[in-house]
Amino acid sequence: MSETTGTYTQTARSTPTRYASRASYDRAAVHAVIDEALVCHVGFIRDAAPVVLPTVHARAGDVLYIHGSSGGRFSLLDGEPVGVTITLVDCLVLARSWLHHSAAYRSVVIHGTARIVTDGEEKLAAMASLIDRVARGRAADTRPPTPKELAKTAIVAIELAEASLKVRGDQLAEEPGDEQLPHWAGVIPLKLAAGVPVPAADLVEGVKLPDYLIDYSRG
Amino acid sequence: MSETTGTYTQTARSTPTRYASRASYDRAAVHAVIDEALVCHVGFIRDAAPVVLPTVHARAGDVLYIHGSSGGRFSLLDGEPVGVTITLVDCLVLARSWLHHSAAYRSVVIHGTARIVTDGEEKLAAMASLIDRVARGRAADTRPPTPKELAKTAIVAIELAEASLKVRGDQLAEEPGDEQLPHWAGVIPLKLAAGVPVPAADLVEGVKLPDYLIDYSRG
Numbered sequence: 001m002s003e004t005t006g007t008y009t010q011t012a013r014s015t016p017t018r019y020a021s022r023a024s025y026d027r028a029a030v031h032a033v034i035d036e037a038l039v040c041h042v043g044f045i046r047d048a049a050p051v052v053l054p055t056v057h058a059r060a061g062d063v064l065y066i067h068g069s070s071g072g073r074f075s076l077l078d079g080e081p082v083g084v085t086i087t088l089v090d091c092l093v094l095a096r097s098w099l100h101h102s103a104a105y106r107s108v109v110i111h112g113t114a115r116i117v118t119d120g121e122e123k124l125a126a127m128a129s130l131i132d133r134v135a136r137g138r139a140a141d142t143r144p145p146t147p148k149e150l151a152k153t154a155i156v157a158i159e160l161a162e163a164s165l166k167v168r169g170d171q172l173a174e175e176p177g178d179e180q181l182p183h184w185a186g187v188i189p190l191k192l193a194a195g196v197p198v199p200a201a202d203l204v205e206g207v208k209l210p211d212y213l214i215d216y217s218r219g
Numbered sequence: 220m221s222e223t224t225g226t227y228t229q230t231a232r233s234t235p236t237r238y239a240s241r242a243s244y245d246r247a248a249v250h251a252v253i254d255e256a257l258v259c260h261v262g263f264i265r266d267a268a269p270v271v272l273p274t275v276h277a278r279a280g281d282v283l284y285i286h287g288s289s290g291g292r293f294s295l296l297d298g299e300p301v302g303v304t305i306t307l308v309d310c311l312v313l314a315r316s317w318l319h320h321s322a323a324y325r326s327v328v329i330h331g332t333a334r335i336v337t338d339g340e341e342k343l344a345a346m347a348s349l350i351d352r353v354a355r356g357r358a359a360d361t362r363p364p365t366p367k368e369l370a371k372t373a374i375v376a377i378e379l380a381e382a383s384l385k386v387r388g389d390q391l392a393e394e395p396g397d398e399q400l401p402h403w404a405g406v407i408p409l410k411l412a413a414g415v416p417v418p419a420a421d422l423v424e425g426v427k428l429p430d431y432l433i434d435y436s437r438g
Contacts (some may be wrong), residue, residue, distance in 0.1 A: 011351070012270075013265065013266070013270070015277070017290065017291050017292050018288050018290060018291045022398075036399075038308060038322075039306060039308055039322075039324075040410075041260035041262075041271050041273075041304055041306070042270035042271075043260075043262035043269035043270065043302070044269050045264060045267075045268075045269050046232065047232070047304065048264075048300065049230070049232075049330060050262035050263050050264050050266075050269050050270075050271075050300060050301060050302040051262065051269075051302045051328075051330075052260050052261075052262035052269075052271055052302045052303065052304035052328070054260075054304060054306040054324070054326050055324075056322065061391065067417065069237050071236065071237060072236050072237045073236050080403060081267065081269060082269060083262070083268065083270050083271045084271065085260055085271040085272060085273060087258060087260070087273040089257060089258055089411075092353060092354075092413075094353075094354070094357070094361075094432070095361070096360055096361055096362055097361060097362040097364070098346055098347075098358065098362065098363055098364050098368075099364050099367070099368045099371065101350055101353060101357075101361070103257075103258075103267075103275065105258075105273070107273050109270075109271070109272065111268060111270075113249075119262060119352075127317055129315050131320055134311060134313070134320060135311075135313070138313070138320075139317065140404055141315050141403075142314070142315055142316060142317055142400075142402050143279070143315055143316040143317065143397060143400055143402070144316075144317055145316070145318050149316070149317075149318045152318070153318070160265040172386040172419055178362060179421050179423075181361075181362055181423070182359050182423045182425075182426055183360055183361050183362070183423075183426065183430055184360075184418065184422065184426050184427065184429050184432065185418070185419040185422065186416055186417050186418040186419050186422075187416070187417050188413050188414065188416045188417075188432065188435050189413065189414030189415070190257075190411055190412070190414070191411070191412055191414070191415055192258040192308075192409055192410070192411055192412075193409070193410055193411075193412035194311075194407050194408065194409055195408030195409070195410070196408070197405055197406070197407045198405050198406050198407075198408070199403065199404070199405040200391050200404040200405050202397075202398050203403065203404065203405075204398075204399060204400070204401045204402075206401075207401055207402065207403050208403065209403055210403050213313070213403065214252065216311075216407050
């Protein structure tokens with residue numbers, strides 16, 4: 001892991017057009033959102049049009065790894081510009097006016113260049129990170145890939161250099177006077193919640209739900 | 220509302236490179252995912268690089284409306300190619316091998332051209348749809364925008380013509396023999412769950428939580 005303090009360099013395109021005061025370039029804050037989120041959305045260009053696809057990701061220091069398949073679209077991105085965005089929605093903000101309806105969210109926008117990971121050691125470490133990002137401890141508690149399985153996976157690395165976080169809190173805004181309107185206003189918290197784990201029917205006898213999957217949560 | 224039966228036309232770029240059998244072009248199935256999701260990720264091109272930003276959306280028949288601000292980045296997209304992707308993650312799929320770790324998800328990928336809505340009537344209707352997509356019934360129970368407020372909002376319309384749904388169910392896959400490994404395997408359901416609504420401190424006396432916000436859920 002490289003250092004996780006300091007800030008990312010702010011650039012023109014990493015500066016929001018609206019509400020720039022909500023933007024942060026703090027490395028630790030950016031990392032926290034990346035690490036909490038289960039999925040990211042990866043944008044790239046094909047035939048002069050933008051394509052956006054979801055996948056899972058993991059971070060190791062200042063490198064973001066995203067998961068693809070050999071033969072899949074991500075496996076063809078080497079050297080290309082990509083945009084990766086990660087969004088957590090924390091709350092609905094329900095004002096008395098349409099205008100002030102909003103959501104509390106934390107969103108990281110990353111601009112970078114895709115690099116297909118070809119080094120076997122880096123690829124294996126990135127895959128372990130991906131598994132452990134789903135549930136910390138899971139990689140050591142499951143079977144690592146065979147060389148053939150490793151070849152089936154494509155891992156794309158993106159350097160975290162031009163990254164920004166935008167945060168909208170859960171404060172309720174109203175136009176002056178709207179407080180007197182007879183409408184309910186307030187906020188509704190939202191979170192990605194886990195249900196009860198459903199074990200495979202054919203678990204080896206005596207195998208129990210591991211501690212790292214009890215009360216699963218991303219928060 | 221236009222018809223919601225039939226299928227969208229399959230094109231080269233709306234055909235997944237991998238697991239094409241998981242793709243669907245069924246209009247009703249595509250609409251159901253769009254309508255359930257709270258946020259979408261919008262991709263566009265700036266300075267030869269892809270940019271992906273999150274926002275809220277609503278559908279009216281075969282038109283997707285996305286929300287932006289006048290002066291914001293979406294307000295400058297008129298006539299440009301955009302890619303919009305909407306992802307719902309339903310389940311973690313935890314196999315005995317790294318390779319077969321997966322997630323159950325439903326993801327809609329839309330390719331289209333942005334059109335900034337300038338007609339006042341269409342814009343107002345789109346904004347009502349956006350409010351009602353957050354909570355059905357909310358638009359009629361809050362204050363509509365003044366002309367000045369309407370001007371502050373930018374609504375982008377994208378025709379749903381080239382749209383596809385990809386679904387990965389919650390089935391657990393294993394390599395032959397891996398069932399005998401002493402690792403826990405199974406699935407963990409996930410959903411966006413709402414907490415207890417928090418009312419504004421200054422609600423007009425007697426105003427209660429409306430029925431449409433009780434037990435809030437996107438499902």
